Amino acid sequence: MTTRRDLAGLLGAGAVAATALTLASKEASAQAATTNTFERILSSKKLRIGAVAAGQPWTFKDRATGKWGGQFVDIGTALAADMDVQLEIVETTWGNAVLDIQADKIDIMFGMNLTPKRALVVDFTSTVYDSALVVIARPGFEPKTWADLNDPKVKISVDVGSAHDHVAARLCPKAQIVRFKSLEEATLALRSGRVDAQSIFWMGGVRAVKRDPGLGKVVVPQPMFGSTSNAIVRREVDKTWRDFASAWITYSRGLGLIREAVVNSLAQVDLTMDDIPPGVTF
Amino acid sequence: MSTCKIEISGVRKQFGDLVVLRDINLKVEPGAVIALIGPSGSGKSTLLRCLNLLVIPEGGRIRIGDDAFAFDGTAKLPSVREQARFRSNTGMVFQHFNLFPHMTVLQNVMEGPLSVKNMPKAQADALARRLLEKVGLSDKVDVFPNKLSGGQKQRVAIARALAMEPAVMLFDEATSALDPELVGEVLNVIRALAAEGMTMIIVTHEIGFAREVADRVVFMRDGVIVEEGPAHDVIDSPKEEATRTFLSHFHNRG
Amino acid sequence: MYTWRFDAVWGYRELFLTGTAVTIGLTIAVVVLGLLIGLVAGLGQLSRSPVLRWLSWLYIEMFRLTPLLVLLLWFYYALPMLTGIKIDALTAAVVTLSLYGGSFYAEVIRGGIVSIEAGQSEAGMALGMTPGKVMRRIVLPQAIKRMIPPLMNQSIIQFKNTSLVSVLAVPDLLYQGQIVAMDTYRALEVYTVIAAIYFVVLLPLTVIVKRAERHLAHSN
Numbered sequence: 001m002t003t004r005r006d007l008a009g010l011l012g013a014g015a016v017a018a019t020a021l022t023l024a025s026k027e028a029s030a031q032a033a034t035t036n037t038f039e040r041i042l043s044s045k046k047l048r049i050g051a052v053a054a055g056q057p058w059t060f061k062d063r064a065t066g067k068w069g070g071q072f073v074d075i076g077t078a079l080a081a082d083m084d085v086q087l088e089i090v091e092t093t094w095g096n097a098v099l100d101i102q103a104d105k106i107d108i109m110f111g112m113n114l115t116p117k118r119a120l121v122v123d124f125t126s127t128v129y130d131s132a133l134v135v136i137a138r139p140g141f142e143p144k145t146w147a148d149l150n151d152p153k154v155k156i157s158v159d160v161g162s163a164h165d166h167v168a169a170r171l172c173p174k175a176q177i178v179r180f181k182s183l184e185e186a187t188l189a190l191r192s193g194r195v196d197a198q199s200i201f202w203m204g205g206v207r208a209v210k211r212d213p214g215l216g217k218v219v220v221p222q223p224m225f226g227s228t229s230n231a232i233v234r235r236e237v238d239k240t241w242r243d244f245a246s247a248w249i250t251y252s253r254g255l256g257l258i259r260e261a262v263v264n265s266l267a268q269v270d271l272t273m274d275d276i277p278p279g280v281t282f
Numbered sequence: 283m284s285t286c287k288i289e290i291s292g293v294r295k296q297f298g299d300l301v302v303l304r305d306i307n308l309k310v311e312p313g314a315v316i317a318l319i320g321p322s323g324s325g326k327s328t329l330l331r332c333l334n335l336l337v338i339p340e341g342g343r344i345r346i347g348d349d350a351f352a353f354d355g356t357a358k359l360p361s362v363r364e365q366a367r368f369r370s371n372t373g374m375v376f377q378h379f380n381l382f383p384h385m386t387v388l389q390n391v392m393e394g395p396l397s398v399k400n401m402p403k404a405q406a407d408a409l410a411r412r413l414l415e416k417v418g419l420s421d422k423v424d425v426f427p428n429k430l431s432g433g434q435k436q437r438v439a440i441a442r443a444l445a446m447e448p449a450v451m452l453f454d455e456a457t458s459a460l461d462p463e464l465v466g467e468v469l470n471v472i473r474a475l476a477a478e479g480m481t482m483i484i485v486t487h488e489i490g491f492a493r494e495v496a497d498r499v500v501f502m503r504d505g506v507i508v509e510e511g512p513a514h515d516v517i518d519s520p521k522e523e524a525t526r527t528f529l530s531h532f533h534n535r536g
Numbered sequence: 537m538y539t540w541r542f543d544a545v546w547g548y549r550e551l552f553l554t555g556t557a558v559t560i561g562l563t564i565a566v567v568v569l570g571l572l573i574g575l576v577a578g579l580g581q582l583s584r585s586p587v588l589r590w591l592s593w594l595y596i597e598m599f600r601l602t603p604l605l606v607l608l609l610w611f612y613y614a615l616p617m618l619t620g621i622k623i624d625a626l627t628a629a630v631v632t633l634s635l636y637g638g639s640f641y642a643e644v645i646r647g648g649i650v651s652i653e654a655g656q657s658e659a660g661m662a663l664g665m666t667p668g669k670v671m672r673r674i675v676l677p678q679a680i681k682r683m684i685p686p687l688m689n690q691s692i693i694q695f696k697n698t699s700l701v702s703v704l705a706v707p708d709l710l711y712q713g714q715i716v717a718m719d720t721y722r723a724l725e726v727y728t729v730i731a732a733i734y735f736v737v738l739l740p741l742t743v744i745v746k747r748a749e750r751h752l753a754h755s756n
Contacts, residue, residue, distance in 0.1 A: 370664025
């Protein structure tokens with residue numbers, strides 16, 4: 001996960017331009033503070049959301065037609081319709097999403113688990129749905145509780161900086177946490193036998209094992225621990241856009257619109273309610 | 283105003299602390315052939331290169347025909363365009379030929395008229411063929427330079443310089459890099475040019491040739507002209523001790 | 537023991553093809569632009585003007601000494617924030633790769649030009665050519681011949697460098713491969729296929745470079 005602090009580090013390397021950068025970024029942040037995303041969406045009639053091409057069930061791009069689908073595309077489409085604006089989908093990666101928000105390349109990004117570190121740099125909307133944390137355990141490894149995983153002999157792969165990372169590090173301080181640049185590389189590490197388990201939210205875990213049963217088994221370690229899936233927006237002085245998005249999400253959740261989008265998206269990857277691990281709700 | 287073709291007055295040049303030319307004065311009559319002789323490091327090649335501005339003097343004045351440049355070291359140099367125009371007054375033949383290896387013999391000779399004078403291609407072609415015939419290389423027009431002997435290369439280089447129809451030809455040790463048996467064919471070409479009345483300045487170590495072809499011989503040492511005069515006088519009965527010493531090496535060696 | 541299942545990846549052959557096409561197209565664009573930039577910067581290094589020499593030196597060293605991944609992220613994210621210029625991922629990728637490649641080309645071009653003997657320029661000048669004409673008619677035609685093998689080598693490196701644009705979600709071969717990997721959970725097969733494609737595309741090019749090098753050694 002590339003955060004603003006990482007970027008600041010990169011910029012720091014180019015010390016030549018440091019002074020110019022400081023001046024310019026002050027100007028840029030002053031500019032960002034005065035822009036009002038909500039007004040801009042309405043006046044330009046365009047809502048830009050970020051989407052990951054192979055992020056099923058969250059977002060995906062159909063290979064044959066090039067059309068976007070997935071639960072967050074459905075949710076974004078409904079949001080844009082209620083605002084009477086057009087939805088514009090900007091292709092990105094999970095790792096770049098925070099930067100995309102900061103750099104004003106998109107207006108909202110769904111599917112971001114709330115972490116305090118992210119909350120330092122971007123604003124979170126209210127909860128889109130709850131998300132239980134699970135592990136995919138390699139064949140032959142059968143942990144039942146977080147205590148079983150919290151062992152120096154156990155290696156757990158995570159994508160660096162994600163909620164998977166933070167929660168695993170918090171719950172299993174004694175285990176070896178192996179951090180990878182992306183979710184996919186963390187799964188690859190499990191597949192190639194370099195780790196014993198991957199820390200992942202249930203939707204991703206269930207989907208991965210469904211596609212590749214050789215990965216292992218989805219286990220819900222007890223006591224059950226979860227986080228929430230939210231959307232992020234740019235931090236600006238005027239909070240209208242964040243507040244509006246939050247209100248819309250809460251309303252749509254109550255209406256069942258979000259649950260419907262999630263169930264539909266799971267069906268598209270051949271997941272039924274029976275595949276959902278016992279005890280997991282959303 | 284004198285009727286001289288070339289007039290060099292008070293020319294000075296130094297590279298860093300090393301003074302290579304001090305206050306050189308020389309006049310060349312139209313059609314004259316001047317041989318510049320002297321030990322290496324005497325400044326004769328530098329003087330020749332000053333005449334076509336491959337080396338820019340620090341001071342003095344150089345006039346070729348009606349074209350004159352004065353130098354005073356600090357003032358800004360003539361523009362590159364002015365320099366280029368001045369250079370085309372003279373044709374330069376180098377010790378190491380410096381033919382363009384990516385062009386055929388014919389293209390080498392056509393290059394100046396085409397790209398500097400904007401001569402129509404057919405006309406440049408005819409001119410080049412005529413000059414190559416003159417230097418005895420009609421059969422080599424479509425050959426690339428790397429297939430030629432040293433003597434042939436130097437004759438192409440002479441034709442290339444002549445193609446610009448210069449007022450003066452400058453030869454910078456044109457035969458020093460050649461095998462002894464190839465020197466003659468190049469000297470013959472120079473001899474023929476002298477007979478046609480071409481004004482020439484020849485830096486050479488071929489003392490016998492200098493005596494035969496040159497009208498006047500200029501002996502240089504340590505950046506100054508030590509002695510000058512009719513070729514036979516300077517070479518056969520030099521007045522200065524330094525000239526005698528220099529020439530004696532040649533007699534001993536020859 | 538891992539069971540290799542390349543058939544799982546076969547269904548995605550179109551993605552690999554479009555990815556390869558994007559990678560090749562991107563390479564052509566950044567090689568052409570990079571050569572133009574490199575020519576300007578390489579000549580700038582040889583300029584009589586100290587300001588031009590200093591500017592081209594600064595450009596060359598800044599890009600040569602900064603990791604390409606850092607430059608890509610910087611041009612896509614930081615530059616628009618500093619300047620307010622909107623720039624999409626593909627543009628950022630083309631601009632960054634061209635500038636990065638250009639800094640290496642510039643050194644090759646400068647080296648090629650200074651390798652031509654001074655006598656060649658002198659002969660051109662003696663004919664009355666201006667320095668610009670000497671460069672165009674005499675020096676560059678000879679220098680380019682010597683530059684071709686190192687320029688081609690650098691372009692092969694550029695071809696591989698384009699894989700880094702996947703970090704900006706530019707749909708090149710590696711990015712498409714990552715999509716296939718995420719879709720199939722067959723990352724080992726996917727990366728094997730990607731490696732094979734790079735190899736198959738580049739092998740003929742390296743053969744051509746070798747041949748050009750041999751030809752050059754022969755002709756000199």
